[in-house]
Amino acid sequence: MRASGESYGVIGALQAFPLRLATRRVQSLGGRLHRNITRGTTAAVLGRTLLARKSQEYIEQAASKARANNVPLLSENGFLRLLRSLPPVPSANITRQAMLDQSRLDGDVLDLLALFDAFEHHAEPFSFRDVILAKKYAGLVASGASWSAIARSVHQIGPVGSLTALTLQADGPARIVARDAHSLAELNGQRLLPLPEVDEDAEDYFGLAETAEAAELFAEAATLYEHCSSIDSTDAVAAFNFGNCLRKLERLEEAATAYITAIKRDPDFVEAWFNHGGVLRDMGRVAAAREHLARAVALDPDYADAVYNLAALEYDAHDLAAARQWWLRYLELDSDSDWARRARAGVGLANRTLNKAG
Structure with a gap:
């Protein structure tokens, strides 16, 4: 990739x-x-x-x-x-299946541990050292440790490869300890490869905003997303989510501005074009709504929701011929849902009306 x-x-x-x-x-x-x-x-x-x-x-x-x-x-x-921000891993030749066979580690657990860099190689092919680590992790899981506790712990002592020289054991499901020749200690040592600080504010605000939005506290979520968006001027998703919350609050003009911000930050953000089109339609700006929905379909021709909304927009504008074309396209993407039945009914209505007019 x-x-x-x-x-x-x-x-x-x-x-x-x-x-x-x-x-x-x-x-x-x-x-x-x-x-x-x-x-x-x-x-x-x-x-x-x-x-x-x-x-x-x-x-x-x-x-x-x-x-x-x-x-x-x-x-x-x-x-x-x-991104070439880390050196490439050394060559290796052990497949995922061989890792599973030799370690007896559950496949889902192995995949999740690999996704959190609990091995030297982030994906197959793996190395012999990775097999050793997998066997250690399998022993920890058998002793009652969760995969997430293992993943949290292994990065606290330095490069994961250094764990091959330690004896690891579980101290309950959430705590991993290591034994060397001299002592028993929790894996909480200082990192050997210090990393730059994470931008805590933006991440914390975004997480709080997601929680508030999920609880349908849209005013609170909007405030948090707005702050997150202002902290990071490249974040299209925070601006997009800000717009979604404003739309729930029926603050359509402000929602449209938020979607414009998301699109400026990421011109290929399909959902932002789509949602902006929906807001424009709700505001009665039909021509602009049509352009935005069409742009969403141009970016993603299989975006069934955008196709259906274009059909509905043309129907509301009394252009049955155009609506019929979009409904037919929708039926190519979805033939079984309730929306498909509505689209099929729309095609039938358009056929009858256009035939009478003809």
């Missing part, structure tokens, strides 16, 4: 550096970077700060959602290597 032409979504926050710096780096290589997964996302990066800020269940669901959307997942180290 290469950065040029790719669109990366960051789930959580990167531990290595703030999102705005990562965005500039990706843009310099010809790619795009944004928070979370959008329709244009070609790969998702799991930021290692998720381990400290989110539950194991949340992380597992985020990974499952990405896979369900056929979005490849990258570890943070894998992403940094792609």
